[in-house]
Amino acid sequence: xxxxxxxxxxxxxxxxxxxxxxxxxxxxxxxxxxxxxxxxxxxxxxxxxxxxxxxxxxxxxxxxxxxxxxxxxxxxxxxxxxxxxxxxxxxxxxxxxxxxxxxxxxxxxxxxxxxxxxxxxxxxxxxxxxxxxxxxxxxxxxxxxxxxxxxxxxxxxxxx
Numbered sequence: 474x475x476x477x478x479x480x481x482x483x484x485x486x487x488x489x490x491x492x493x494x495x496x497x498x499x500x501x502x503x504x505x506x507x508x509x510x511x512x513x514x515x516x517x518x519x520x521x522x523x524x525x526x527x528x529x530x531x532x533x534x535x536x537x538x539x540x541x542x543x544x545x546x547x548x549x550x551x552x553x554x555x556x557x558x559x560x561x562x563x564x565x566x567x568x569x570x571x572x573x574x575x576x577x578x579x580x581x582x583x584x585x586x587x588x589x590x591x592x593x594x595x596x597x598x599x600x601x602x603x604x605x606x607x608x609x610x611x612x613x614x615x616x617x618x619x620x621x622x623x624x625x626x627x628x629x630x631x632x633x
Contacts, residue, residue: 506595
């Protein structure tokens with residue numbers, strides 16, 4: 474069972490667990506999000522999915538695409554579209570660095586987590602490189618070996 478960090482002020486809404494399995498994370502950035510009111514309310518209810526999401530740089534602006542924030546069920550006619558493009562708030566230098574790196578072969582920008590920090594919605598964007606199938610198997614094998622080693626250590630402590 475994972476331990477919660479008591480000192481962490483972030484209220485996590487969604488995590489992209491599959492991202493660390495499918496990609497090698499090279500660099501991580503924190504970005505703000507431009508959201509409508511019903512999107513914020515839906516996020517505060519803890520509803521979002523980052524599974525198919527990605528980030529793109531278009532004309533000097535960063536955009537979060539294909540992230541699903543479901544419609545707020547108490548919203549009216551001005552409810553938001555669940556998979557609309559959302560603007561990311563980053564510094565100009567960060568956008569330029571992300572744009573140059575993401576143009577390299579095999580690199581992409583993916584969201585890792587979506588959370589609230591001091592009442593503001595933030596997204597953690599990673600510059601990542603896709604893993605090959607054998608890399609994924611190797612990672613799984615290493616994790617399994619670590620679990621077995623930890624289990625053996627615990628077993629030995631219980632006996633001795």
